[in-house]
Amino acid sequence: MQFQSTDQYIATEDLTVAVNAAVTLERPLLVKGEPGTGKTELARQVSASLGLPMIEWHIKSTTKAQQGLYEYDAVSRLRDSQLGDPKVEDVANYIKKGKLWQAFAADQRTVLLIDEVDKADIEFPNDLLQELDRMEFHVYETGETIRARHRPIVIITSNNEKELPDAFLRRCFFHFIRFPDMATLKQIVEVHHPGIKNALLTTALTQFYEIRDTQGLKKKPSTSEVLDWLKLLLAEDLTADDLKRDGASALPKLHGALLKNEQDVHLFERLAFIARGQR
Template identity: 60%
Template sequence: MTPTSSRFRGTEKYLSSEGLQAAVNCALTLQRPLLVKGEPGTGKTLLAEAISEALGMRLIPWHVKSTTRAQDGLYVYDTVQRLYDSRFGDGDVKDIRRYIRLGPLGEAFSAKERVVLLIDEVDKADLEFPNDLLHELDRMRFRIVETNEEVVAAHRPVVIITSNNEKELPDAFLRRCVFHFIDFPDTDLMRRIVGVHHPGLDAELAEQALKVFYELRGFSRLRKRPTTSELIDWIAVLKASGVQSFKLDENLPFLGALLKKEQDLMAVAEAFGRGRRTRA
């Protein structure tokens, strides 16, 4: 289980800062999970896809829910299907292996090659999940009780864990991860990101869109500030509709592509409908 010799430098479509690149490469060298935090729209989930592409490794995603357990990531014994087969005579119910379904973690351990494992939104699960998860990652092996088989990882996966800061994570979990907080892109980086998604975009339209976007994000009354993905979608609609010029006022086109809460739409309409702006 030797560290990978490749270094992550981002991809053509995923522009990353030097700090993020350093954090990824630190995790690769130490073979530790990389815990990534940041507000929505900063590219936490897409980072795993970019690492997979850059290093030529298969990506295995694991999207965590409130009911997720670490055991679910290893394997699931499908007793319902076995019961169904026993009642209707479909298949050999004595072969228990037919009813073992590997989870994302189990699939990563059993892979013949090194893979990238994305554990997305780890803070959605209960408080015991992070520590249980690291216990399994430390052992790099697990036993399937129903068949008494042991799965031993040939390669330690590249583990990317994302968090939206919905709850505090245990100190023991944090100690064993490499950590990076992704700052929201500044104007220069966002300009490059827009250029990747909309090559050949009219420079004046791009600058107007960026100006309005950051002005909206500066409104203190917004409950959900627009993110990168919403900016990209908004520009796509502006291009498709042939909009050439606009400014932040009550007639801003396709505002619903940027703001997704009724309260925010009302706050902007109120601010500009009265001819004044809301300052941060």
């Protein structure tokens, strides 16, 4: 069972090695990288490449680790007991299975995505240590222990918004997705926009990397944003010549796909003003 690039996803060699190492070690794969570099999509492509079903758990700031195991609806049980509903005799009727329980109980091995783990409370990763390590947990309301029938392939993503506990990191295989170089990004673009003219692509990507390298930029545009930008350029039928900037503005064509806040737009406007003043 080996992961490799798919028709829809270009995986670098080091990323491929990381995924397969985590699978071999039966450790969660912790994937970090700036937003938009394909961390979430990686899990979906691992699922597609290995032919395994996928379960997605998207973490929010209010998410608790317990929700990944199960939730007990005591309020509904109390209400039903007041109404004389006979199903209150079985507490299992009021237990909602979480994503980990679903992965543990699956009839075959699954890919379990725990997406943006750093959004949750700092204690969230620690609260999952035993469950991810032993692949089992106890349901106190029913007295049963849920064990994984097939150990899932666990992929955990983080945008590095907060530090993760050392005890959690020790149990993971780690990989940082670096932003792709020009050659790799051209391969990625070819997957999404096959047949794009090389002159347009080279000119657009050159401008894109110049924007990313601009000092003082608050938010660097990501892979997903350059794909959106190229889609707009193609829809407008623009050529490489159309992308040339005349000096009156340092902003690229259709810059709203790349620059996502007014500070960065003003930065490029100031750069154009300074450039005109130096002439």
